[in-house]
Amino acid sequence: MSDLIQRFTFADLPIRGEIISLEKSFQTICDQHQYSKTLRHLLGEALAATALMAEIIKIEGRVSLQLQSPSQVKLLVTECNNHGHIRGVMHPLDPEVSDYNFKQWTQGGTLAITIEPEQGHRYQGIVSLEKESLSECLEDYFTSSEQLPTYLKLFVGENRINGVFLQAMPDDSSQQKDKAAAFEHVTTLAETITDEEALSLSHHDLLYRLFHQDKVTLYDAKPIQFQCGCSRERNERALLTIEPQELMQLAEEHDGKVELVCDFCSKKEVFTQQEIAELVTTNQGSQSVN
Template sequence: MIDNKAINMDTLNRFLFDNHPVRGEITRLEKTYQSILENHNYPIAVQNLLGELLVATSLLTATLKFDGDIAVQLQGDGPLTLAVVNGNNQQELRGVARVNGEIADDATLKQMVGNGYIVITITPKKGERYQGIVGLEKETLIGCIENYFMQSEQLPTRLFVKTGVHNNKPMAAGILLQVLPANENIQASFEHLSALTETITGDELFQLPTDEILYRLYNQEEVRLFETHQIIFKCGCSRQRCEDSLMTLPASEIDEILNEEGGKIDIHCDYCGKHYLFDAIDIAQLRNKRHLNYH
């Protein structure tokens, strides 16, 4: 095993079992998760769900075999109208939720989302975009994502995800186990490894070094732990992007907003909480830059 004594949060590691055709990933999120929660006042149940979604997306992006982006989006007709996490294979993640109504602390997935589904969009840098839709057929988000793996890759996959609070900070972490392709008859050993992984607690995932977690779970097994990847919160918003979307609006509409909002257009990013302000002078400069007519 690689020496990995420090408790590195916001990291992802892959691992392999030498004696079983099964691979694993472990991901632990602290700052990334906090960045997603900090500018919002989400109900507790939504905070937990976003934590699960974040862990699941991190684990999912680590299964990509190419450069690209992934979006895991929950939508429905319940009080949680939208929850989405975007990630890429550099483990840059961001996420947001929209709530419209009351959500109890112990609300179930169904109570939050109502009639809904999960859309998983994978956009490779080169090649075709892929979109998979999974119904909310299981009681938990994680159960639904396991279904997605079964449907899309035909590979038995288990996710073990915990969210909680440690040292007054929200944390989210999880482990993925997946049968390697072309191994049909390993149900017994996959169940055995899953049963071992099932015993992990939130406290262990939030507090122990990665190699110690793997040792606690699999000390009867030969496990190879691979290099550590850093996970960061990164929002793709920028002033340039705001300018681009502003300039798609008709000039008259921009003028109207400027009038109504007291001479300033305030574009607010839901993901990171940043504000981008544009006044009449900014707009005039943008129009000049793009050779657009003022009238």
């Protein structure tokens, strides 16, 4: 089992769930930036949480999580689209920090969830950073924004992440009292998961261990993989946001070229002065026609 996400439901309970395991994609993202074990913990949690949210929200597009603070986490960005492609980057204040403390690392910061459908309007929600962990903050966000009781548990090993997401079903005919009892039942069981079990058992075996007395249906697995969305075309659009004269001057100051490096995957794109001049000329021509 490698990088997979799966949906599951209960036949007799108004609860839905998702379970995720990340390994290869997590290692790839961490190795690109040589993150320490301590930094990997928060980045891993954010990657798994973002992929779970993308699957729960179910849009044709992408979901991103962005955290900024004047404390340890200057910037953390993770993204996942409907194809299961994830990427992430983190800029810490201290790359060698030894103790992981979510609340201290994010003190004075902001956490936003952005939903960007391919068709339709972009939506952004702000998440409170009052809790002791990322998962608790996201639980509160879903509970308050969707009015649906939500449970999120994340497990991070050195090279592996697992996560379990549980949520009361929307628009269910069950009475609120019954829904609350069902949610308490499944979350009480989920709280018994140990780190060792979460990081070693298959999705099927873990769910059986937890809910073997309930009728659970585990649906087909969806693969998750690292894939960066950077491209030369995107870099061209970024360059065109700079005034042409300033752009040409920038190239002159750097031996006749401009280099752009992707913050996520570290891929480098080089544009020569001639290529920049052609890009500017083409863009000005298309603007005049329009």
